[in-house]
Amino acid sequence: MQPTSPRSSRIIGTGRCLPSRVLTNFDLEKMVETTDEWITTRTGIHERRIAADNEACSDISVAAAKEALAMAKLDAKDLDGIIIGTISGDMLFPATATLVQDRLGAVNAAAMDVSAACSGFIYGLTLANAMIVSGQMNRVLVIGSEVLSKFVDWSDRATCVLFGDAAGAAVLEGCPAGEGLLATHVKSDGSLAELLCIPGGGSRQPLGPTTYLEHSHYIKMKGDGVFKWAVRAMVDAAKTVLDETGHSLADVSLVIPHQANIRIIDAVVERLEIPRERVVVNLDRYGNTSSATIPVAYDEVVREGRLEPGDLVLFTGFGAGFTWGSVLFRHSISL
Ligand code: ACO
Numbered sequence: 001m002q003p004t005s006p007r008s009s010r011i012i013g014t015g016r017c018l019p020s021r022v023l024t025n026f027d028l029e030k031m032v033e034t035t036d037e038w039i040t041t042r043t044g045i046h047e048r049r050i051a052a053d054n055e056a057c058s059d060i061s062v063a064a065a066k067e068a069l070a071m072a073k074l075d076a077k078d079l080d081g082i083i084i085g086t087i088s089g090d091m092l093f094p095a096t097a098t099l100v101q102d103r104l105g106a107v108n109a110a111a112m113d114v115s116a117a118c119s120g121f122i123y124g125l126t127l128a129n130a131m132i133v134s135g136q137m138n139r140v141l142v143i144g145s146e147v148l149s150k151f152v153d154w155s156d157r158a159t160c161v162l163f164g165d166a167a168g169a170a171v172l173e174g175c176p177a178g179e180g181l182l183a184t185h186v187k188s189d190g191s192l193a194e195l196l197c198i199p200g201g202g203s204r205q206p207l208g209p210t211t212y213l214e215h216s217h218y219i220k221m222k223g224d225g226v227f228k229w230a231v232r233a234m235v236d237a238a239k240t241v242l243d244e245t246g247h248s249l250a251d252v253s254l255v256i257p258h259q260a261n262i263r264i265i266d267a268v269v270e271r272l273e274i275p276r277e278r279v280v281v282n283l284d285r286y287g288n289t290s291s292a293t294i295p296v297a298y299d300e301v302v303r304e305g306r307l308e309p310g311d312l313v314l315f316t317g318f319g320a321g322f323t324w325g326s327v328l329f330r331h332s333i334s335l
Helices: 025-029 036-043 057-072 096-104 117-133 190-195 209-214 223-245 262-272 290-303
Strands: 007-017 021-024 047-050 081-085 110-114 139-146 166-176 181-188 252-257 312-319 323-330
Touching: 007 057, 007 117, 007 181, 007 290, 007 323, 021 025, 025 036, 036 262, 057 081, 057 096, 057 139, 057 166, 057 290, 081 096, 081 117, 096 110, 096 139, 110 117, 117 139, 117 166, 117 181, 117 290, 117 312, 117 323, 139 290, 166 290, 181 223, 190 223, 223 252, 223 262, 223 312, 223 323, 252 262, 252 290, 290 312
Parallel strands: 081 110, 081 139, 252 312
Antiparallel strands: 007 166, 021 047, 139 166, 181 323, 312 323
């Protein structure tokens, strides 16, 4: 929704963490019946990062958060809140955000996770912005962080080639309306939940011999259904925030779409008629890192100096649930 309050929030620092281990399409050729050619033409992905055996969601979240706090020139004690969009946290509970809070020493922050799959960062930004606009918080750390490699069925070629591990972070701070975030929009449709889910290991199908034998504790996906919905949802969400603010795509300097598949991005770009040079793509190097794709890509363009303060940036994404949403904002970081 477009803010009606005199207050808004802006991003004052960003960071990212990519695990060091690289898994290429050629490596995957040795693991399942697939080819570099199939993966590249169907998805656009060449390689992805995979967390070490002892590396968990909180580890990469903390690393990304430290970079974001350093750029924002803030101490962790300055934070009022920490929100992590994740579906691959360290444990079923407590929230990974609480573990990150402890390790950062963010003693004044309330901490929570948001489960919105690949839309987790957009949902997190939306919640953080609402907390700031309402006056309950002033500085909130939002992280998108996933270690999906530990939830992927490495014998299922239809899904194991798609995902990678990463964390991206952003620090939000209160600002006058008209600066920073101009509009946020989030939606969901739970009737589509079964198209993309981990059915086992929850309270519906608790972990046990059956879930284990059926591999139902791993990601299950009906790829074609996801594809169609993803395009429609990302286009609709992007149009909504543009319409609400009276902006057109011609005003937008960079569009950062969720990085699931290059053909999904191509279809979104075609429908929205966005000039290709204004669309950020990095999925060739990282694959689909779910809630981390957008903050990682934003951190990359920020550090590459591709944006000037005041430039309009559009995030648009979708994820399991289904969930989807967009954020339109003025870039506020000057390095
Ligand atoms: N290597 C080789 N062949 C494969 C592979 C693979 N890795 N995976 C599937 N195939 C085969 C299938 O078995 C099938 O063979 P068949 O015709 O003999 O049955 C054939 O390739 C075609 O399979 P499709 O599923 O129809 O392939 P499609 O062109 O639809 O591409 C894909 C599959 C890439 C998953 C596509 O549907 C897609 O991108 N969907 C979007 C889903 C997505 O991006 N999900 C992750 C994101 S979810 C999120 O971010 C929230």
